[in-house]
Amino acid sequence: MTYNLSIEEENKEIAKRYKDLLKGAYQSFTDSDKKEIRKAFDIALEAHRSQRRKTGEPYIFHPIAVAKIVAYEIGLDTTSIVAALLHDVVEDTDYTLEDIERLFGENVARIVNGLTKISHLNKEQNASIQAENFRKMLLTLHDDVRVILIKIADRLHNMQTMDAMPADKQLKISSETIYIYAPLAHRLGLYNIKTELENLGLKYTEPEVYNDISEKITQSKEEQNIYIETFSNIIKESLDKEGFKYLIKGRRKSIYSIRKKMLSQGVTYDEIYDKFAIRIIYNSTLKDEKFDAWKIYSIVTDHFRPNPSRLRDWISQPKSTGYESLHITVMGPLGKWVEVQIRSARMDEIAEKGYAAHYKYKNNSDKESGLDDWLNKIQESLENSDSSAIDFVEDFKLNLYSKEVFIFTPTGELKALPKHATALDFAFSIHTQVGMNCRGAKINGKLKPISQELFSGDQVEIITAKNQKPNVGWLDFVVTARARSRIKNILKEDQKKIAEEGKEVLTRKLKHLKITLNEKVVNELVVFFKLKTSLDLFYRMGSGSIDNSQLKEFIAQRNNAFVSFFKNRMKRSPSKLENIEKDEINSNYDSLVFGKEEERLEYKISQCCNAIPGDKVFGFVTINDGIKVHKKDCPNAISLQANYAYRIMSAKWIDSTNQEFKAILKIHGVDHVGLVNEITKVISRDMDVNIHNLNISGHDGIFEGKITVSVRNKTQLQRLSDNIKKLEGIDKVDRIYKH
Numbered sequence: 001m002t003y004n005l006s007i008e009e010e011n012k013e014i015a016k017r018y019k020d021l022l023k024g025a026y027q028s029f030t031d032s033d034k035k036e037i038r039k040a041f042d043i044a045l046e047a048h049r050s051q052r053r054k055t056g057e058p059y060i061f062h063p064i065a066v067a068k069i070v071a072y073e074i075g076l077d078t079t080s081i082v083a084a085l086l087h088d089v090v091e092d093t094d095y096t097l098e099d100i101e102r103l104f105g106e107n108v109a110r111i112v113n114g115l116t117k118i119s120h121l122n123k124e125q126n127a128s129i130q131a132e133n134f135r136k137m138l139l140t141l142h143d144d145v146r147v148i149l150i151k152i153a154d155r156l157h158n159m160q161t162m163d164a165m166p167a168d169k170q171l172k173i174s175s176e177t178i179y180i181y182a183p184l185a186h187r188l189g190l191y192n193i194k195t196e197l198e199n200l201g202l203k204y205t206e207p208e209v210y211n212d213i214s215e216k217i218t219q220s221k222e223e224q225n226i227y228i229e230t231f232s233n234i235i236k237e238s239l240d241k242e243g244f245k246y247l248i249k250g251r252r253k254s255i256y257s258i259r260k261k262m263l264s265q266g267v268t269y270d271e272i273y274d275k276f277a278i279r280i281i282y283n284s285t286l287k288d289e290k291f292d293a294w295k296i297y298s299i300v301t302d303h304f305r306p307n308p309s310r311l312r313d314w315i316s317q318p319k320s321t322g323y324e325s326l327h328i329t330v331m332g333p334l335g336k337w338v339e340v341q342i343r344s345a346r347m348d349e350i351a352e353k354g355y356a357a358h359y360k361y362k363n364n365s366d367k368e369s370g371l372d373d374w375l376n377k378i379q380e381s382l383e384n385s386d387s388s389a390i391d392f393v394e395d396f397k398l399n400l401y402s403k404e405v406f407i408f409t410p411t412g413e414l415k416a417l418p419k420h421a422t423a424l425d426f427a428f429s430i431h432t433q434v435g436m437n438c439r440g441a442k443i444n445g446k447l448k449p450i451s452q453e454l455f456s457g458d459q460v461e462i463i464t465a466k467n468q469k470p471n472v473g474w475l476d477f478v479v480t481a482r483a484r485s486r487i488k489n490i491l492k493e494d495q496k497k498i499a500e501e502g503k504e505v506l507t508r509k510l511k512h513l514k515i516t517l518n519e520k521v522v523n524e525l526v527v528f529f530k531l532k533t534s535l536d537l538f539y540r541m542g543s544g545s546i547d548n549s550q551l552k553e554f555i556a557q558r559n560n561a562f563v564s565f566f567k568n569r570m571k572r573s574p575s576k577l578e579n580i581e582k583d584e585i586n587s588n589y590d591s592l593v594f595g596k597e598e599e600r601l602e603y604k605i606s607q608c609c610n611a612i613p614g615d616k617v618f619g620f621v622t623i624n625d626g627i628k629v630h631k632k633d634c635p636n637a638i639s640l641q642a643n644y645a646y647r648i649m650s651a652k653w654i655d656s657t658n659q660e661f662k663a664i665l666k667i668h669g670v671d672h673v674g675l676v677n678e679i680t681k682v683i684s685r686d687m688d689v690n691i692h693n694l695n696i697s698g699h700d701g702i703f704e705g706k707i708t709v710s711v712r713n714k715t716q717l718q719r720l721s722d723n724i725k726k727l728e729g730i731d732k733v734d735r736i737y738k739h
Contacts (some may be wrong), residue, residue, distance in 0.1 A: 614714025
């Protein structure tokens, strides 16, 4: 969208947007609030006067929009709205933090300082990478939780206005948003913001997929509205008879969650049956709302048969985000299963707005303690400051999206843990020392190992022993960030002791070989043994996994500097290509080109997604293994793009390759005599494709099979897939990948 307003029109638009900010906010403002907000607006307007966004718009549009999200969507106070208006002033203009503190006080200055620190982190281009930035960002929670909330609002507006940015920036920012900001918004209970961040993230990471699903949703909108009306007409009379004041509406599944389901279940858009839910929102008092929810449940199930295994009661036991609702799946009109969500107006507001609405219904002292509880949970994840940044982010994310189970202590106290949590996770949730000394558990009175998975309703008693110590195997079955971080800390202490001994051993052995141990030699050894850090090297020496013969190999290789140099060069310039054997060129250099210069470089196809010619791909520069090629929709793509944007290389297939690639097709359908023969005939005769492996099994007239074939590119594979689909009895043909 091109921007072209005159100065006069621009000023009118700025004034209009400012009035909107005050007019429809989630909270009401006093006169003194309005004065503070106006003062902040005037300073931001003056400070950013000469600045423009990439779209050509005046920069002030951005702080006003962020403040509006903070006021409308998150429902924060005047202090936050003022800080949102000023969030880029110290970073981008001549105003200092001291100026902000003098004009608006200590609280606003502290928040603006936190936001400025995050902004600096995001602009760093060195190897601190985004995960490290994320950890530092969460550390600003010590200063004020509002820093993170305003940062989420800032990210949402940037995502909403990203069309004018270059494609590589769009990809990096979107990956980072899906990887970090959406889970964080989810954890804060900001459902609307989380959904929009995910959808916008998908729009830029997989635009074709996004547009395809978006179009299909639009096409089915009218059909869904008719369905909701039919459903409503059936239960209206009963609800009216009971005197309920209510609203019945549809809630469509987000584009991102539809995509996620298509991938996780290996289904098409049309095969997802719960693309939308029906929501019944009723008015009630705090005292009666639980009773009313079950009354409405009774009315709905009088008219429609429920699926008992799909009842979700988050009214008796709300989620840790504060979410309350009763979900049931019933056999609705036209013989379709449909999810019905029953919730009061208060519950609905909390589900949509999150913490702001949650605390609106509480008194001031409760508001304070509730926020403190949340901060304390985050604090636990931050305590393990020694872990690597990537580990930290992954551990933190473990507890963001996970579903919960509810476990009873021997005294009847209830504890919430992520789904798949084990007895050991439970032990660490009680106390670190209980976890460290845990050797077993009594689950519902029966003795079980510490790796035993827990289920809602289990009553668990932990058995400890003073001589019990954590070992590395424990990390294989704990799922909570708290347990993982505590175990890693203890293991690291042991590792450090062994590493100290290893360093002494290495120094002594190298001395015998006439080499002094210094930083240069340590780095050479780390590269030679394909390790990550000097600690890994010393630990392996201390534990005896590097022996004398391996050290001698290193010395021999080190003495031949030319060979070492040649082996470690990944990039071969075109002038050097003449020195490489023709066979090597055909197998390694003739399939893909990398970067803007479209250079031919050595690469390996990553096993996690097995790309073949024609797939959309990118290159990832690994530490020890050269360039690895991943598909753009690889399960690991988002994580790599978010954490290591500086190591991503653009890549594209060239047409001159004659190489063949293996691909696996999964076939499903109705069995009949001669089917295998028909399939093999299509593959070998019609397509001139080699079959490597064919495995088909039938059961009660239904068959499933996997076929491994050699193809030259994606087009050939697609043609083969289409031809197999034409055979009688074939229901589905999907390409599958090894993970």
